[in-house]
Amino acid sequence: MTAEAREWALPDDSETVRDALIAWYEADHREFPWRRTDDPYAILVSEVMSQQTQLGRVVEAWKEFLERWPTTADLAAADRAAVVGFWSDHSLGYNNRAKYLHEAAQQVETAYDGDVPESPAELQELMGVGPYTANAVASFAFNDGDAVVDTNVKRVLYRAFDVPDDDSAFETAARELMPDDRSRVWNNAIMELGGVACERTPRCDEAGCPWREWCTAYASGDFTAPDVPSQPSFEGSRRQFRGRVIATLREYEALELDTLGHRIRVDYAPDGEYGREWLHELLTDLESDGLVELDRNDDAFTVRLKQ
Template structure:
């Protein structure tokens, strides 16, 4: 196979591309993991699922997603909610990175106030929403409107690297993913290729057990070399600053207002010394800078509350 044969050195020959595409879509449609957000094309629940799924395992998102939509079933309901309620929900469901809750609330407000409640439907327009980056915008455009580009996440990179020997280079991954996706099929295609990376082409592949539809074309399956690009290691959550930020939010969800001297012992049993008042002031200051809490001067010391 040469680049002249296909127009792309990393894809099968042109006369094989339709078979490659059909094999993946048929495999996906025959059997795939059933997540509730895959059963809708409503942009609002899809956006909620995408924001929740950032750095969070999908199986952990399912219950939180359902509870969130029970509480705020429409984008208008979310926009009308106090931000503090949304942030408290996020922390209470251990979704992490509470800024995502703030941005989701702000995006809902934008949609209601700037778009009359109608979601923009292109990746470029969706990126105008608060907290919606290129990946999330493209995912929502794909799954809600079938109007997206090829999604390239860690799973997709692993698939392309192994199956078609694409080098570990973001530009190449984007280009090959785009060339591979059939025009006008971003909804099913992006779901399918991410599913392939999630259940068959994992870090430890299960090609035969999962019935990988690309075995006949796969470079790794042919050579037995299943190396893949390095995946960044998620820093430990236990004892992290991120964990204590979440505890502050969760605690303030139970108490309308707390002085620092009462907040500290409630978020860590070893409060004091290097993890005492100065440490807590820095933690609270960061949360205030992120628009999640408010610090007010009390009679004797600062008091903290969730931002409404």
């Protein structure tokens, strides 16, 4: 996409725009502990934990996780059930993320001699690490990543510079804005802007947004933005009951289907809406993720954590 062929454009004084954002970020920003380290393992843990989880909840879990498994070697040698149990106990979302993080640590130990790879391409070879997470780790740990594009960044670019709601356009704009060799501070800064100033309900003046003089939305008062699906409620969700299954099975060697069902929800009824069919589907997903084992015997079976 060439500048001539597109209908949107970044400000001509891009250097001033960049300097304003970095100065704003460095003067004051939220103090998350993973922002004070360049340990790639610690940053990888923070990125995996932060997926669809409020950052405030992640802080204590992140600290406790690293106290228990401070290195990739420690995590690789850990019992997977313990890692999954930690994830469930701290309500960190889908438990397969814990499984993948455990497997990624084992890959680091066996394939990379204990050193987390540095490039986004190599990082994506790790289990459960997609393009966004790989780029974030490369940026924040090694200052060697591309421009990060998450929902916050998209909202900022859409409002400030009329970048259309198109992934390739967002990626182009983010890449052109990011200063060379400064991916660590830049990606932190632009995500911070979207997180504290350019939220769904913007706080431009209150947060002292450094881009107000260039921002199209601020000038027009039109703060529409790409539709961003809200995170589904955790209460009553499949994530919640997946976590309850794991937590319950940690207390018992094995449980029969109906016994497990009654222990994870008060409205469980074998033939009801939330009964055997519902629970079997939930357990099949957990089995596919390698988290539980089902010992089948005709229509009856028992469930246990996979070791």
